[in-house]
Amino acid sequence: EIILKNGTEAFEAWENPPPPIYMQFYFFNLTNPLEVLKGENPAVEEMGPYTYREYRPMENVRFSENGTEVTSINPKTYVFVPEMSKGTEDDLIRTANIPAMTVMEKFKTHAIISKLISDYMRSSGEGLFVTRSVREMLWGYVDGLLFALRTFLPDLDPNFGLLYKKNGTSDGEYVVLSGEKNYKDFARIVEWDGKRSLDWWSTNTSNMINGTNAAYFHPLITNNETLYIFISDICRSLYAQFEKGVTVRGVPGFRFVIPKDVFANATENPANAGFCVPPGNCLGSGLLDVRVCKQGAPIIMSSPHFYQADKKYIDDIHGMHPNAEEHETVLDINPLTGILLRAANRIQTNVLVEKIDTFSQTQNVKTLVLPVMYLNESMLIDEASASRVRSVVNQGNVVINIPFIIIALGILLGIVFMLLMCKNHRPEVGWPILFLVFFLTCLQLSGHLTPVRLDLFTKENSYRDILYSRER
Numbered sequence: 055e056i057i058l059k060n061g062t063e064a065f066e067a068w069e070n071p072p073p074p075i076y077m078q079f080y081f082f083n084l085t086n087p088l089e090v091l092k093g094e095n096p097a098v099e100e101m102g103p104y105t106y107r108e109y110r111p112m113e114n115v116r117f118s119e120n121g122t123e124v125t126s127i128n129p130k131t132y133v134f135v136p137e138m139s140k141g142t143e144d145d146l147i148r149t150a151n152i153p154a155m156t157v158m159e160k161f162k163t164h165a166i167i168s169k170l171i172s173d174y175m176r177s178s179g180e181g182l183f184v185t186r187s188v189r190e191m192l193w194g195y196v197d198g199l200l201f202a203l204r205t206f207l208p209d210l211d212p213n214f215g216l217l218y219k220k221n222g223t224s225d226g227e228y229v230v231l232s233g234e235k236n237y238k239d240f241a242r243i244v245e246w247d248g249k250r251s252l253d254w255w256s257t258n259t260s261n262m263i264n265g266t267n268a269a270y271f272h273p274l275i276t277n278n279e280t281l282y283i284f285i286s287d288i289c290r291s292l293y294a295q296f297e298k299g300v301t302v303r304g305v306p307g308f309r310f311v312i313p314k315d316v317f318a319n320a321t322e323n324p325a326n327a328g329f330c331v332p333p334g335n336c337l338g339s340g341l342l343d344v345r346v347c348k349q350g351a352p353i354i355m356s357s358p359h360f361y362q363a364d365k366k367y368i369d370d371i372h373g374m375h376p377n378a379e380e381h382e383t384v385l386d387i388n389p390l391t392g393i394l395l396r397a398a399n400r401i402q403t404n405v406l407v408e409k410i411d412t413f414s415q416t417q418n419v420k421t422l423v424l425p426v427m428y429l430n431e432s433m434l435i436d437e438a439s440a441s442r443v444r445s446v447v448n449q450g451n452v453v454i455n456i457p458f459i460i461i462a463l464g465i466l467l468g469i470v471f472m473l474l475m476c477k478n479h480r481p482e483v484g485w486p487i488l489f490l491v492f493f494l495t496c497l498q499l500s501g502h503l504t505p506v507r508l509d510l511f512t513k514e515n516s517y518r519d520i521l522y523s524r525e526r
Contacts, residue, residue, distance in 0.1 A: 056240060056273045056391060058124050058232035060117075063442075067393075068241065068270055069112045072439050077132060078103035078430040079192065080358070081147045082373070087183045090407075093418045097372035098425060101147065104188050105139045106132035108431070110269075113224075122234045123244070127224040128267070132217075143189035149426050150405040151184040153197040153214045156351040158413045168412035174202060175415060182407070182415055191427070194218035216403060216427060225286045233272065240392065241270035243284050254289055254346045260328025264291040268385065268399060271392040281310055281385070288355050288401060289347035290329065292316050300386050302395035303440035305447060307386040314362045317342055338364035341404075341423065352406040357381055358428040359402070370422045381428075393443055395435045402428035 056064045080102035090096045112126040134143055154175065161167045175181065180199050194215030201212035226247030233240030243263055244250065252261040265282025275281070277296040284291045294310035301307065318339045320327040330336035331346050340363020342355040360367045361376035368374045386396040408421040435443070 056237065057234055058230070058241065059121060059234070064240075067439075069115060071110065071269065071433075073394075073433050073436045075108040075110065075431065075433045076135070076138065077106045077108045078138075078432065079106075079188070079427055080104075080429070081188065081191065081427045082149065082425045084148045084150075084183060084424075087148060090420075091182065091418060093420055095370055095372060095420070096422070096424055099373055101145060102140055103138075103430070104141060104143065104145075104192075105135045107135050108132055114227075117232075120234075122232055123229055124232050125227060125229045127227050129222060129224040130220070131222045141188070143187065143192075145188050146185050147188060147191055148183055148185045149191070150407065150424050151180065151182055152351060152353075152405055152426070153200050154180055154182065154184075154415075155405060155407070156349070157199060157203065158410050158416070159345075159352050160350050162410045162412055165412055168410075171199075171203075172413050172415065175199065175413075178202075182419070191215065192217050193221060228267070230266070237274065238272045240272040241266045242272075243267065246284065246286060252289065254331070255328045256331055256333045257328030259325065260290065262291060265293070268397070269394060271387055271394065273390060273392040275308060275387060275389040275392055277308055277389070281387075285399075285401075288342060289344050290342070294383075294385055297384075300395075302386050303435060303437060305388055305395055305435070305440050305443050307395045308389050310385045310387060312357075312383045314339075317356065317362065337423075338367065340364055340367065343406075352408075354404040354406055354423050356402045356404060356423075356425075357383070358400050358430075360423075360425075367423055370420075371425060374425075388443055388447065390447055391443060393435070393439075394433065395440075395443075397431070397433050399431040400428060 056062075058065050058068055080100055081104075082098035083101050084090070084096055084098055086094065086097045109131045110128055112128055114125075114127050116125045117123070118125075136142070157171060158168075161171060178198055186195060192215055194213045194217075196212050197214045200210060200214065204210050204212060227245075228243055229245035231239035231242045231244060243266060246263055249263070251258070251263060255261050263284050265284055268283040268285070271281060277299075279296075281294045282291055283294065292312055293316065295313050297309045297311045299306065300309045315323045315326075318326060319336050320330055321336075322339055327333070327336075329342060331343070335343075337343055337354065340356055340360055344353050344355055345351060356363055356367070357376070358381035359374045359376035360371075361378070361381035363376075368376060381400055382398075383400050384396075384398050385394065387393070388395055402425055404423045404425050406421075407419055407424050408416065409419055410416045
């Protein structure tokens with residue numbers, strides 16, 4: 055029974071997912087920082103993966119009185135896996151100084167404050183780029199500029215990390231539908247962090263919270279439907295569409311991918327106009343400006359290596375090699391049960407680099423989108439779970455094929471009956487009658503007609519009498 059209710063296998067799998075989930079981080083190490091400051095294009099080399107095992111049980115689970123809604127939090131914990139990594143957490147990465155760029159963005163219109171900050175950065179050796187370890191870049195470090203600003207902004211947190219405060223914590227409370235009333239509502243999010251809709255974007259459609267969290271889907275999926283997904287890390291809902299049929303560990307599946315239209319600009323896809331904030335402030339296709347939900351940090355999201363983005367973003371950075379196999383988000387789902395068989399959720403974090411007149415540090419840089427890191431959250435169904443799904447699929451195939459099996463048996467029995475009739479030399483029963491017997495036998499075995507009285511099949515009985523044998 056695919057419903058979120060205590061005692062069901064679906065609830066147990068939802069509460070504590072059995073297949074192992076891995077989070078892989080790939081960083082872009084900047085190799086020519088001095089040249090970039092002079093106005094040249096950046097050159098980067100990809101480093102990683104740095105792989106972590108992800109644990110994501112549902113906690114604080116509560117059911118509504120009528121059982122149609124389930125409330126929970128979903129804390130995620132990451133544990134480094136050295137044997138699945140290419141490098142260690144101590145590897146050094148040279149990349150954008152995101153705290154400094156955020157501060158410059160925030161105070162760029164305040165001439166006096168900008169000068170004070172710029173002077174401090176020069177005296178302390180702070181620049182547009184920073185060298186930090188993988189551990190620091192992910193989980194946090196005390197930033198010198200942010201620490202200095204606490205003199206004027208005492209509530210400012212001096213720590214920065216791409217996943218700072220995101221290890222062992224939840225991104226907010228979720229309310230999902232159980233599927234009790236409608237199977238298509240299974241695990242569909244109706245509320246996140248106390249909100250029934252978002253408030254960052256400029257249209258109601260863009261602010262909608264749609265679909266599931268990409269770990270669970272409703273059963274009986276068809277290849278012509280659109281699957282919706284809400285991802286809090288990028289502050290919006292996405293959708294995926296069918297690409298092809300696949301087989302994973304012997305289980306049939308449908309592959310769904312994120313189409314190009316999802317991150318297309320408003321010119322190519324007018325439905326995305328709401329993601330331009332303020333209205334009309336749109337980047338090119340393939341990018342999503344999320345500074346409105348990242349405390350003003352000039353963060354831009356995209357697919358890894360700017361896959362499916364405008365060519366200019368790829369050409370601006372030496373070292374970009376986008377391809378579908380490595381950089382596309384894919385979801386392989388068993389259509390009968392809605393169980394996720396294999397997944398690769400891939401997203402890239404970039405920073406907007408631009409000249410800011412009030413900061414001399416940016417005097418000669420080109421305006422461009424600099425890649426910092428991309429992640430691949432992946433899972434592959436374990437053999438034990440695959441075996442259970444295969445069993446369910448096989449049972450489902452039997453149920454689906456019962457009418458065809460019955461018809462086939464009817465055909466076989468009809469042929470046997472006609473052969474026996476011919477062998478017994480019953481000339482009074484003609485071929486039309488034999489064919490009718492054959493047809494009625496098929497209907498009888500498929501459940502569409504009650505047992506036929508064979509004693510009625512004589513030349514004295516009309517076809518009408520035979521067809522209405524149920525009443526006689």
